[in-house]
Amino acid sequence: xxxxxxxxxxxxxxxxxxxxxxxxxxxxxxxxxxxxxxxxxxxxxxxxxxxxxxxxxxxxxxxxxxxxxxxxxxxxxxxxxxxxxxxxxxxxxxxxxxxxxxxxxxxxxxxxxxxxxxxxxxxxxxxxxxxxxxxxxxxxxxxxxxxxxxxxxxxxxxxxxxxxxxxxxxxxxxxxxxxxxxxxxxxxxxxxxxxxxxxxxxxxxxxxxxxxxxxxxxxxxxxxxxxxxxxxxxxxxxxxxxxxxxxxxxxxxxxxxxxxxxxxxxxxxxxxxxxxxxxxxxxxxxxxxxxxxxxxxxxxxxxxxxxxxxxxxxxxxxxxxxxxxxxxxxxxxxxxxxxxxxxxxxxxxxxxxxxxxx
Amino acid sequence: xxxxxxxxxxxxxxxxxxxxxxxxxxxxxxxxxxxxxxxxxxxxxxxxxxxxxxxxxxxxxxxxxxxxxxxxxxxxxxxxxxxxxxxxxxxxxxxxxxxxxxxxxxxxxxxxxxxxxxxxxxxxxxxxxxxxxxxxx
Numbered sequence: 001x002x003x004x005x006x007x008x009x010x011x012x013x014x015x016x017x018x019x020x021x022x023x024x025x026x027x028x029x030x031x032x033x034x035x036x037x038x039x040x041x042x043x044x045x046x047x048x049x050x051x052x053x054x055x056x057x058x059x060x061x062x063x064x065x066x067x068x069x070x071x072x073x074x075x076x077x078x079x080x081x082x083x084x085x086x087x088x089x090x091x092x093x094x095x096x097x098x099x100x101x102x103x104x105x106x107x108x109x110x111x112x113x114x115x116x117x118x119x120x121x122x123x124x125x126x127x128x129x130x131x132x133x134x135x136x137x138x139x140x141x142x143x144x145x146x147x148x149x150x151x152x153x154x155x156x157x158x159x160x161x162x163x164x165x166x167x168x169x170x171x172x173x174x175x176x177x178x179x180x181x182x183x184x185x186x187x188x189x190x191x192x193x194x195x196x197x198x199x200x201x202x203x204x205x206x207x208x209x210x211x212x213x214x215x216x217x218x219x220x221x222x223x224x225x226x227x228x229x230x231x232x233x234x235x236x237x238x239x240x241x242x243x244x245x246x247x248x249x250x251x252x253x254x255x256x257x258x259x260x261x262x263x264x265x266x267x268x269x270x271x272x273x274x275x276x277x278x279x280x281x282x283x284x285x286x287x288x289x290x291x292x293x294x295x296x297x298x299x300x301x302x303x304x305x306x307x308x309x310x311x312x313x314x315x316x317x318x319x320x321x322x323x324x325x326x327x328x329x330x331x332x333x334x335x336x337x338x339x340x341x342x343x344x345x346x347x348x349x350x351x352x353x354x355x356x357x358x
Numbered sequence: 359x360x361x362x363x364x365x366x367x368x369x370x371x372x373x374x375x376x377x378x379x380x381x382x383x384x385x386x387x388x389x390x391x392x393x394x395x396x397x398x399x400x401x402x403x404x405x406x407x408x409x410x411x412x413x414x415x416x417x418x419x420x421x422x423x424x425x426x427x428x429x430x431x432x433x434x435x436x437x438x439x440x441x442x443x444x445x446x447x448x449x450x451x452x453x454x455x456x457x458x459x460x461x462x463x464x465x466x467x468x469x470x471x472x473x474x475x476x477x478x479x480x481x482x483x484x485x486x487x488x489x490x491x492x493x494x495x
Contacts, residue, residue, distance in 0.1 A: 051419060059418050061461060176411060178427035223427055274430035280488050281428070295431075298457070299443040358433070 027266045028076065028309000028320040029084075029246070031145055031207070038143045043076060043110070044308040044319075045069045046086030046248035047268030049119060050101040058100055061301055062091070065269030068324065069307040070107050076309065081142060083110045086248030086266055087117025087153070087213035092171050095128055102132050113140070117213045117248065118153040118185065118224075123171040125160070126151070137191055139198050145207045145315055148198060150191060152212035152227050152247075155183040177223045177273070184221060185214040186228040196236055207242040207315020216245045217256060217263055220276035220284040225250050237261055242315040252304075253321060255331050255340040256287035262333055262340050263287075264319050272296040272304030275357045291345045293321070293329065294354035300325040399479065402472075406480025409473055416462025422477075425461065429484040436494040447493075450478060 027044045048066040051059040073083060085105065090097035098120065105112060114133040116126055126136055136151040154160075160183075164170040173181045187195070202208065210216065216233050219225040227233070237243045243261045251273035254265035275292055276284040296304030302324035309320040311332075318332030330343040345351050410429065413419040426432055437450040444456070451474055455466035467474040 049424075053418050059420055061420075176423060178423060179411075271425045273425070273427065276430075279428045279430040280485055297443070298425075298461070301461070357431075 027307050028080070028311065028322060029317045030309070030311005030320075031143075031209070031313060031315060031317045039311070039313045040081045040143050041076075041078065041309065041311050042082050042084060043073045043080045044084045044086060044246065044266050044310055045073065045269060046084075046115075046266045046307070047088045047117070047251055047270055048085075048101055048104075049088055049091045049268070049270040050097045050104075051091035052094060052096045052100075056096075058097070059091075062270040063100075063104070065271075065302060065305050065324075066101065066104050068302070069269045070104060072322065073307065074107070074109050080110055080309070083108055083112040084211055084246070085112055085114045086211070086246070087115040088119040088248065088268075088270075089114075089117070089129075090120050092168075092175060093120050093123035093129075098128055098132060113147075113149060113211070115149055115211050115213050115248065116151040116153060118174050119171075121151070121153055122160075122174040123167050137194065143312075145209055145312060146202045148195065148208065148210045150187050150195065150210065150212045150216075150233075152187050152214045152216060153185045154188045154191070155186060155228075159183040182224065184226055184228040185224050187212075187216075187233055188229070192229065192232055192236065195233070199236055199240075202240075204239050205241055208237065208240045208244070209312075209317065210237065210243070210245045212245065212247050213249050215247050215250065215254070215263065215265065217258060219250075219254070219286055220282060222279070222282055222284075223273070223276060225276060225284075225286075234258060234261060244315075244317050246310075246317065246319075253293040253329060253331070254287065254290050256289055257339040262316070264317065264331060264340060266308045266319070267293070267304070267306040267321055267323065269305050269307060278357050289339060289341075291342045291351060292355050292357050293323075294326050294352075295357055297325065402476050402479045403483045405472075406476035406478070406483075409477055410480055415473075416458060416464030418463045420462050422457065422462070429481045432481050432485075433494070434478070434481045434485050435488050435491050437492065439493045439495065442495075450481065454478070454481075 028041060029044050030041045031039065049062050050066065051062055053059060089101040116129060116136050120126065120129045130136060137149055139146065139148045164173065173179055176182065214227045215225055216227050217230050238260060240260065245261060245263045247265055250265045251268035251271065252265060252275060256263040276282045276286055293304060303326065304323065306321055306323040309322060311318045316333040318330065321329040323329065331340055332343065334341045345355065409415055411421050411423045413421050415421065434450050438447050441448045441453060451469045454474065454477055458464045458466050
């Protein structure tokens with residue numbers, strides 16, 4: 001076990017937080033390197049869905065989720081090297097929502113890298129978001145790991161440019177998760193060409209972490225738990241020894257292993273989503289490997305939401321899901337099985353009733 | 359008139375009235391009837407879907423579908439059930455009203471309000487084929 005892999009208790013102690021913080025709700029990611037000095041951590045906050053009611057009024061529930069994640073991320077000790085925001089800062093992509101979300105995010109004491117979500121994008125095709133947060137796809141290197149950020153929520157040009165009479169309607173149509181008028185997400189040919197050129201420069205032994213809003217694997221098309229060109233992207237990632245894809249959008253714990261690629265989803269700070277398996281009419285391809293999050297209790301408005309603490313060792317992220325009204329869940333790569341596993345619940349005999357979804 | 363004859367007469371008059379209206383026997387419905395009833399039902403389901411995705415059902419623009427795409431995670435087949443947070447056995451309609459009041463920051467509906475019936479119809483329709491499991495948590 002890596003020296004940086006803090007237990008939750010240690011984490012809370014060192015943060016100087018006592019009773020109230022027994023409900024930290026984030027995903028904290030830790031990546032471990034061959035040389036322990038190169039181990040590092042980062043935090044991952046996602047899917048805040050800041051929603052305007054009118055004027056300066058916003059949905060209080062979603063505001064509270066993000067405010068809490070930011071406050072708790074600031075309390076982390078040791079400090080994370082950076083923070084990822086995984087997309088869907090806004091609900092309907094307008095300036096008021098993005099500004100209000102950016103203001104809350106500005107309280108973060110750490111460097112933050114942003115990923116584009118469809119709720120941020122489809123009003124003005126990311127124009128205002130880019131003014132606030134910069135490019136929609138980019139890469140950076142950190143302590144021997146190559147990070148790539150993609151805008152994976154693009155779709156067919158015909159849908160984006162020709163189908164809707166107004167930008168507002170286009171945004172509304174894409175915002176409904178179960179809306180049959182929506183369109184599948186994709187990275188697209190142009191960005192894939194950029195990705196190929198970017199990866200060509202990277203040594204194949206270098207661990208790669210890809211950050212996207214949608215899964216970069218095909219799980220369930222009906223709710224866009226899906227990326228249309230996932231196979232093409234997986235093919236570009238195939239030559240690398242250690243690859244991890246971290247994604248938002250799905251508002252739930254998911255993990256999977258496809259060949260050399262490990263997939264992890266993160267929680268939303270706003271609200272949880274059902275697993276596609278629970279929709280009686282759905283035909284899905286959800287990973288068998290995933291031990292589901294607990295079923296949310298709607299009477300606790302922050303239940304089944306949270307953020308992530310990520311611990312990186314030997315290039316493999318281990319995610320601690322910090323859930324506001326639930327015990328922490330930790331999922332990391334098990335070198336013995338070659339798959340990501342839940343540290344407590346992977347064995348079917350260890351599972352608890354709230355993990356059964358129907 | 360004794361009571362027995364009175365009843366018989368009433369029945370005869372009743373049958374006469376039905377026959378006069380040209381509707382045939384009470385239980386001899388036709389394929390057309392079934393199609394009409396299905397259409398009536400689906401109209402209400404569609405109204406329910408519209409309400410489910412509407413930002414105007416509550417007061418804060420939040421729609422039911424935001425947390426419950428395709429009405430998933432609503433478990434209509436488990437009602438009536440003991441809702442531990444309320445402390446008693448309730449119906450689906452009462453749980454819908456809890457959601458209207460809380461996440462949607464709106465007003466509850468009467469249980470026989472056409473809007474409530476439409477929402478219940480939509481939720482049930484999305485769950486079609488799932489076995490009844492009242493009381494299940």
